[in-house]
Amino acid sequence: MRVRAGQELATGLLFILIGAGALYIGADYPMGTPQRPGTGVLPKILSWCLIGTGGVLLAQAVVLEAGVFKRALPIVLGAALAAAAVAFGAPMVGAGPAWAVVPAVVGFLLLMDRLVPGTAWRPLIAVTLATVAFGLTIDGLGLIVAMVISLTICALGTPETRWPEYVGFLLIMIALAVGTFIWLLGMPIPVWPVKVPDWLKFLR
Amino acid sequence: MELGQVFSNLALGFSVAFSPLNLFWCFMGAFIGTAIGVLPGVGPVATMALLLPITYFLTPEGALIMLAGIYYGAQYGGSTTAILVNLPGEASSVVTALDGYQMARQGRAGPALAIAALGSFFAGTVATFAIVLAAPPLTKLAQQFAPADYFSLMTLGLVLAVVMASGSIVKAIGMIFLGMLLGLIGTDVNTGNTRFTFDIGDLFDGIGFVIVAMGLFGIGEVIKNLGDVERRDLVSSKISGLMPTWDDIKRSSMPVVRGTFLGGILGILPGGGAVLGSFASYALEKKMSPTPEKFGTGMIEAVAGPEAANNAAAQTSFIPMLTLGIPSNAVMAMMIGGMMIHGIVPGPQVMDQKPGLFWGMIVSMWLGNAMLVILNLPLIGIWVKMLLVPYRLLALAILFFCCIGVYSLNNLWSEALFMAMFGVLGYVFIRLGCEPAPLLLGYLLGPLMEVYMRRAMLLSRGDPMVFIERPLSLTFLLIALVALILVILPNIRKTREQAFQE
Numbered sequence: 287m288r289v290r291a292g293q294e295l296a297t298g299l300l301f302i303l304i305g306a307g308a309l310y311i312g313a314d315y316p317m318g319t320p321q322r323p324g325t326g327v328l329p330k331i332l333s334w335c336l337i338g339t340g341g342v343l344l345a346q347a348v349v350l351e352a353g354v355f356k357r358a359l360p361i362v363l364g365a366a367l368a369a370a371a372v373a374f375g376a377p378m379v380g381a382g383p384a385w386a387v388v389p390a391v392v393g394f395l396l397l398m399d400r401l402v403p404g405t406a407w408r409p410l411i412a413v414t415l416a417t418v419a420f421g422l423t424i425d426g427l428g429l430i431v432a433m434v435i436s437l438t439i440c441a442l443g444t445p446e447t448r449w450p451e452y453v454g455f456l457l458i459m460i461a462l463a464v465g466t467f468i469w470l471l472g473m474p475i476p477v478w479p480v481k482v483p484d485w486l487k488f489l490r
Numbered sequence: 491m492e493l494g495q496v497f498s499n500l501a502l503g504f505s506v507a508f509s510p511l512n513l514f515w516c517f518m519g520a521f522i523g524t525a526i527g528v529l530p531g532v533g534p535v536a537t538m539a540l541l542l543p544i545t546y547f548l549t550p551e552g553a554l555i556m557l558a559g560i561y562y563g564a565q566y567g568g569s570t571t572a573i574l575v576n577l578p579g580e581a582s583s584v585v586t587a588l589d590g591y592q593m594a595r596q597g598r599a600g601p602a603l604a605i606a607a608l609g610s611f612f613a614g615t616v617a618t619f620a621i622v623l624a625a626p627p628l629t630k631l632a633q634q635f636a637p638a639d640y641f642s643l644m645t646l647g648l649v650l651a652v653v654m655a656s657g658s659i660v661k662a663i664g665m666i667f668l669g670m671l672l673g674l675i676g677t678d679v680n681t682g683n684t685r686f687t688f689d690i691g692d693l694f695d696g697i698g699f700v701i702v703a704m705g706l707f708g709i710g711e712v713i714k715n716l717g718d719v720e721r722r723d724l725v726s727s728k729i730s731g732l733m734p735t736w737d738d739i740k741r742s743s744m745p746v747v748r749g750t751f752l753g754g755i756l757g758i759l760p761g762g763g764a765v766l767g768s769f770a771s772y773a774l775e776k777k778m779s780p781t782p783e784k785f786g787t788g789m790i791e792a793v794a795g796p797e798a799a800n801n802a803a804a805q806t807s808f809i810p811m812l813t814l815g816i817p818s819n820a821v822m823a824m825m826i827g828g829m830m831i832h833g834i835v836p837g838p839q840v841m842d843q844k845p846g847l848f849w850g851m852i853v854s855m856w857l858g859n860a861m862l863v864i865l866n867l868p869l870i871g872i873w874v875k876m877l878l879v880p881y882r883l884l885a886l887a888i889l890f891f892c893c894i895g896v897y898s899l900n901n902l903w904s905e906a907l908f909m910a911m912f913g914v915l916g917y918v919f920i921r922l923g924c925e926p927a928p929l930l931l932g933y934l935l936g937p938l939m940e941v942y943m944r945r946a947m948l949l950s951r952g953d954p955m956v957f958i959e960r961p962l963s964l965t966f967l968l969i970a971l972v973a974l975i976l977v978i979l980p981n982i983r984k985t986r987e988q989a990f991q992e
Contacts, residue, residue, distance in 0.1 A: 290923075293921075293922045293923045294658075294661075296922055297661055297664070297922045297923075297924055300918070300922075301664045301667075301668065304668060304671070305667075305671075308671055308686065311686055312685065312686070315683065315685065316681075316683070318681075319952060320947060320952030320953075320954070321947060321948060321951055321952035322944070322947070322948065322952075323943065323944055323947055324681065325678045325680075325681050325683040325685060328670075328674060328936075328940050328943075329671065329674055329685060329686075332667050332670050332671045332674070332936075333671070335667045336664060336667040336668060336671065339660060339663055339664035339667060340664065342660050343660055343661065343664070346660065384688065391914075394918075395914075395918070398918060398921060398922065402921050402922065404921075405921065406713060406714065406716065406717020406718075406917075408716075408717075409712070409713045409714075409716035409717050410713050410717075410914065410917055412716075413709060413712055413713045413716065413885075413889060413913065414709075414713075414910050414913060414914055416889055417709060417889065417892070417893060417906055417907075417909060417910035417913060418906070418907055418910045420893040420897075420906050421893070421897070421903045421904065421905070421906025421907045421909075421910070422903065422906075422907075424893070424897050424903055424906070425897075425901070425903040429894075432893075433890065436889070436890075436893060437886050437889070437890060440885065440886055440889050441882070441886060443716055443885075444716045444882055444885070446880070446881075446882045447882055448882075451883075452886075455883050455886065456886075459886065459887065459890060463890070463894065467894060467898070471544070471547050473898050474901065475894075475897070475898070475901075483903070484903070485903075
């Protein structure tokens with residue numbers, strides 16, 4: 287029941303956060319007329335529906351475990367403070383207030399781990415970074431570099447990785463990938479590094 | 491409809507499905523499907539998401555034939571491991587493991603596998619004919635739908651998806667709203683305004699369906715499975731003799747027929763599909779059996795019925811997708827994604843405009859089922875060996891396929907980053923007990939519903955009563971309402987929870 291209550295609470299908060307965010311962003315989308323509903327109609331309806339659903343989940347969580355909010359409170363407060371600090375602080379150093387999303391997401395993950403213990407942090411971080419690394423390297427550094435970097439990060443995500451086996455598997459994967467995607471299917475992807483990736487352009 | 495029409499349709503289908511290249515893709519689909527069905531932790535939805543970008547390089551017929559093959563192939567593969575090693579590779583074969591594994595322990599794995607395969611083949615054949623007969627009249631009906639009717643039908647589809655979802659109803663409702671909201675990201679086609687794009691140029695066209703699907707189902711599950719401790723002890727039961735005895739056949743023939751019927755009907759319902767079919771059939775067989783207490787100890791009826799049901803349901807769940815263009819579950823959402831990659835708008839017009847594609851795909855399903863019987867029975871040893879591939883390597887392969895797949899769509903590196911976000915979200919949903927399938931349906935149907943809502947409002951000159959004044963539309967909405975009320979009523983909710991627990 288404790289886990290169930292934690293799940294309901296975290297899901298409810300997630301729904302409310304996203305719903306409120308969408309409502310805030312979509313506040314000035316035009317509503318149009320009944321005959322020609324505008325851009326803003328469905329976003330507003332859906333945002334309110336999402337917030338309402340989140341509210342029901344919060345209520346369910348309290349019914350399941352009366353003290354569930356007490357468990358959540360420190361992290362919620364901390365994350366809210368951090369997000370507020372970033373939202374006001376970021377413009378001072380020339381960044382947008384949207385960076386407040388970062389502490390909000392981290393805060394939410396910490397909250398989820400507190401309410402539903404057992405988060406697999408290591409694979410979560412490794413697999414996410416591996417995907418991001420692939421995106422950051424493929425365009426410019428080519429298929430092989432992207433594969434080596436991203437798959438190695440992914441392999442770091444589990445203690446079960448056996449490194450000699452991994453190297454062999456990586457080589458087979460690279461051979462298969464170049465063979466199928468480049469030669470057979472003719473995808474327009476560079477195999478070797480060709481240029482500096484776009485996102486690194488600001489360095490020059 | 492006349493019989494002649496049926497035969498000319500089938501003839502067209504056969505000519506398409508039997509072209510060498512399409513035969514090859516059908517085989518590949520069935521083969522890949524069986525392989526992933528065998529592997530626990532890799533589901534058909536994730537695999538179809540992985541292969542969607544590759545199907546871009548095939549003909550539309552080849553692409554859809556292969557994608558369909560993956561789905562029903564996975565049903566077969568899932569039951570193989572369920573029987574042999576008590577590891578249901580797919581949710582739909584959980585029931586098969588109950589008695590199938592007990593049969594294997596008694597040294598009767600062979601008959602269990604044979605009955606499962608033959609029962610599935612029978613069900614697949616009947617269900618394919620059901621599609622052939624049901625598709626043209628349903629398509630005719632759908633062509634008379636006004637925008638308001640479509641809107642209400644989609645509402646009904648989403649409501650039924652909630653009703654059929656296992657787990658919390660409230661969460662499933664929220665997931666649908668969230669999915670619809672995500673579907674709105676990008677440029678509003680009617681007005682040209684952008685929504686929720688954060689001024690990121692790559693978001694102006696919206697987030698691709700493949701990105702969402704691969705993130706939620708591919709990356710998210712890799713994270714989850716890497717976090718679980720691996721325990722896959724292979725109980726290598728000897729398979730001696732595939733032939734079922736005469737008694738086996740006699741005992742399983744009626745359950746197969748009943749399972750086919752039950753699964754076929756449940757498959758058509760939005761939100762239904764293979765899982766529900768197999769569970770319902772197990773419950774039915776237990777009720778019908780003179781010795782219900784023996785269920786769970788290796789009863790062949792409990793293998794035959796659910797196996798037939800899950801395959802029948804897998805086939806008939808194509809009906810709403812093919813005729814109305816409405817996905818009834820996450821797998822059908824993938825099929826629609828596959829169509830859209832090739833620029834085919836799913837809906838009743840597909841049958842008229844692309845008869846070759848339509849009938850070719852249906853005939854290929856029957857062909858694929860026949861191939862699976864051949865693939866599965868003699869090759870069982872090979873499939874079981876596949877279980878030896880450790881997940882630590884599988885994870886690398888899946889991750890790479892997701893990354894290359896998403897990049898190959900538009901050659902946009904930023905889309906890999908979006909996919910990473912959906913991967914984290916997918917893992918969060920798993921931890922929070924939220925099923926991602928309703929989100930995916932909402933994501934697909936949300937923008938469509940907006941289009942139909944606008945058309946309906948325009949036609950009615952801004953009068954929202956149009957949704958309840960049209961009889962068809964009203965009927966759909968009433969059914970949706972009744973379904974929602976039924977689910978919320980306490981006593982029905984209890985039996986529903988029981989059904990999902992069993």
